[in-house]
Amino acid sequence: MPKGKQSHRVVVVGAGFAGLSAVQALANAPVEVILIDRHNYHLFQPLLYQVATAALTPAEIAAPIRKILRNQKNVTIFMDEVCGVSPTDKSVTTSSGREFSYDTLVLATGARHGYFGNSAWEQHAPGLKTIDDAFELRMRILSAFEKAEAAETTEMRQALLTFIVVGGGPTGVEMAGAIAELSHSMARDFRRIDSTSARIILIEGGDRVLPTFRRKLSESARKALVSLGVDVRTDARVTDIGDCRVTIADKDVRAGTVIWAAGVQASPAATWLGVDTGRSGHVQVGKDLRVEGFDDVYAIGDTAAHIPDGADQPLPGVAPVAKQMGAYVGTRISKYVQGKSTVSNFEYKNFGSMATIGRNRAIAELGALSFRGLVGWLLWGIVHIYFLVGFRNRLILMLNWLWAYVTWQRGVRLITGESAYQPKKHVTKID
């Protein structure tokens, strides 16, 4: 699409935390903004595990991008999928065959789960990054209980009631805790199995869960998981994953459901630009978040690797980093276009981090302070509801949580759709 005369056009690819923040920071800038996303919604990813475990519906954590940006008149939104960038022509192309020229390009295309080169594991152990992933996991988890109820042998039942979560970071810990709670919420629903006998195994390659947190908080999290009945195995390496089977240190464990929460693979943005990346595919960015070697291209959020001064590790792929990167880039472009002095280098302000294990159990680090147990959990709830600002579902989400808390129930135990990893059945079946 050719741009309007004289206007400076910023093309932003991706409407996650990073892309959306960049667009919003450009609200009052004299620019034309084009926002392109594969989906029509912005997803509040930190709560996605609650969709996968039947506690929340997608509409409670996703909002239409158009609705969020309704009043920002300088942005035009296209639901489309970028498949290439031409830095010489200064344009991006999409899978629908459209071409958008840009003056400045912001790549905020996120990341997916990565399998360290073992892509065959994906079908057996899907990960959790999108709403469709959450539906897939929800279907697998709930179906495992259904199949166990119908199973004719003890061996089958035990395998079906075994859930393995690979990866002891926040997503893995949250998934393991949530599955344990789900199994307890269904205690009276089955006649032939005891759903609370489900075995949940959390596998972490390092020596503790939540390794980015302080050691004592990791230990709190481990204890909370164990009290929920989760079998936490640290220093454990997965060497193979097959159909209903995980090989841990050369020993096969049978499991009806395997969930991948171990690795991250950046989007192919680096490939589009033809730049070198590490194994995880991240785009190296400089102090101003521009891609090294490109004057007009920024990369932000989970797809970017930014190593702060004095640090040896890039910033983690979490929401606060993405949001601050987006706001910085939006402001920087706005000043540049208006000929104002450019802002200083990007600096991440770490306000803290938190993870939840389940009802009454969470950990949080805020500066020098540590929180755990009920206090950590309340803090976690307040922060998450606060950051859902702009979603009309905050009230409904609070009511849902309150209801689930009082009744111990999960409201969204629906098995819908068909597995993305299996051949589609004919659609005209009768129920």
Added chain:
Amino acid sequence: MPKGKQSHRVVVVGAGFAGLSAVQALANAPVEVILIDRHNYHLFQPLLYQVATAALTPAEIAAPIRKILRNQKNVTIFMDEVCGVSPTDKSVTTSSGREFSYDTLVLATGARHGYFGNSAWEQHAPGLKTIDDAFELRMRILSAFEKAEAAETTEMRQALLTFIVVGGGPTGVEMAGAIAELSHSMARDFRRIDSTSARIILIEGGDRVLPTFRRKLSESARKALVSLGVDVRTDARVTDIGDCRVTIADKDVRAGTVIWAAGVQASPAATWLGVDTGRSGHVQVGKDLRVEGFDDVYAIGDTAAHIPDGADQPLPGVAPVAKQMGAYVGTRISKYVQGKSTVSNFEYKNFGSMATIGRNRAIAELGALSFRGLVGWLLWGIVHIYFLVGFRNRLILMLNWLWAYVTWQRGVRLITGESAYQPKKHVTKID
């Protein structure tokens, strides 16, 4: 599955309104109940069009069957798909290869939309009977607006913004009204199109919409539709449906989205039993709802055709008929097993019927009384919320409706999943 010694086993196939009512009426009977359903949830189908038009989420109108029947200890539930009945062996077989013997069989397998023999139309004009259907329609409707925003020619835009609903019964009328309202709720969300310019065409073969209602109510409904901007065409016959095209009386109309609400095809229950049916596949049942020629097999709900004494038409496929049939059959079996005198023949008590067209607009017939406009709409809302008893979501549903009413917004505008009618894309794409 062989049954326990001496117990009388009732196998109920289908957990819709009919099957669930039958099971619940057997709560205190000395029987063993097996309930088999393809899904793990009971669906409140009358509100399904609100899921298809982004007003409600599935969890608000569907509840896990296990949760509903949690306290009824004589029922065991299997999520499975029945694919055959052997009346000689008195058993049903399922697609997972399981076999269930029965003493009494209750078939409550429902219906799907039918295309009067033109099954090729389905991919171009899907219908609305299941949650997956609702997702499909929601995706098509919302995607049409997205594609129109990106379209490069006026002709393309106009075609994409044309929605054709085939069939002027309650579902067709409700869908047409809801799409009109959806288009208005997005008035400020697009930059290149005017979403309120969407053209919604409702096609009915007969001389009025809602033909089962009194003539003056049909006229009210038509006026309400027209006031929402719907182009209502009665006495119009669809002769062909193709890709983005409907042929009405030999004239082609281009439309980005076509929705089928015209015909109903009963489940294959009749085929399982090897009994003759009419074109729509319904099982003929006698005055006690047993399938003619079978002592131990009942058919109820949408899959059954029951012609009351003195009537020339079978009872309609609506929720109250299904529920009353289920309750009757459950009670009848219960009395029979306990050696009590059998109950009299089934008699349907018609308390009335209603249909909604949109905000402040509905029609209702209760006995000799007719209601329309705001009064009809309030009545419709109260009745529907009342009948959601047992769903934990009544409160949330009310809040959602209240919110939508005050703000004119639709909360669930998410395009998720992939079309069931198109080849699946590879799942590892990056967003």
